[in-house]
Amino acid sequence: MDERAFKDRTKRFALRVIEFVEALPKSRTADVLGRQLIRSGTSVGANYRAACRGRSTADVISKLNIVEEEADESTYWLELLVESQLVSNAQVADLLREANEIVAMTVASIKTLRRRP
Numbered sequence: 494m495d496e497r498a499f500k501d502r503t504k505r506f507a508l509r510v511i512e513f514v515e516a517l518p519k520s521r522t523a524d525v526l527g528r529q530l531i532r533s534g535t536s537v538g539a540n541y542r543a544a545c546r547g548r549s550t551a552d553v554i555s556k557l558n559i560v561e562e563e564a565d566e567s568t569y570w571l572e573l574l575v576e577s578q579l580v581s582n583a584q585v586a587d588l589l590r591e592a593n594e595i596v597a598m599t600v601a602s603i604k605t606l607r608r609r610p
Contacts, residue, residue, distance in 0.1 A: 494598065496545055503538030503560075506591050510534030510567065513588060523579050530570035536563040537595060550606055557603050564595040 494502070511534075514527040540559045547553030571585045571592065 499598070500538065500542060500545070503541045503595065506588075506595065507535040507538045509588060509591070513585075517574070518579055520579070522577060523574070526570055526574050526577070526579070530567060530574070533563045533566040533570060534592075537567065537592075541599075550609060554603055554606050557599055557606070561596055561599045561603070564592050564599065568592045568596070 510530055514531050517523040517527045537560055540556055540563060544553050544556035544560060547556055568589055571589050574580045575582055575585055
């Protein structure tokens with residue numbers, strides 16, 4: 494996947510997270526978990542854009558590590574929403590799959606960059 498496509502994909506992920514959080518039940522717990530999910534889910538694309546502007550390979554890798562962490566954190570908040578019974582597995586399945594795919598692609602990119610001379 495090229496840079497432009499991944500930028501678009503991470504932005505779509507952020508927009509889907511926002512839409513999902515807006516539809517959460519109104520409760521204190523859902524609000525707290527939703528805010529955390531919004532922060533991490535929207536951070537994925539923002540940090541990927543920053544990685545694309547990295548000044549060196551080390552800088553790009555550092556920023557991609559943040560992308561990986563934020564996408565993984567998003568899975569954590571989604572899992573907590575399910576395990577606290579605020580939403581069903583079915584409601585988060587697509588977002589979880591997308592977050593996990595973003596993590597996997599980011600890890601692959603980091604490994605490729607580390608192998609470069």
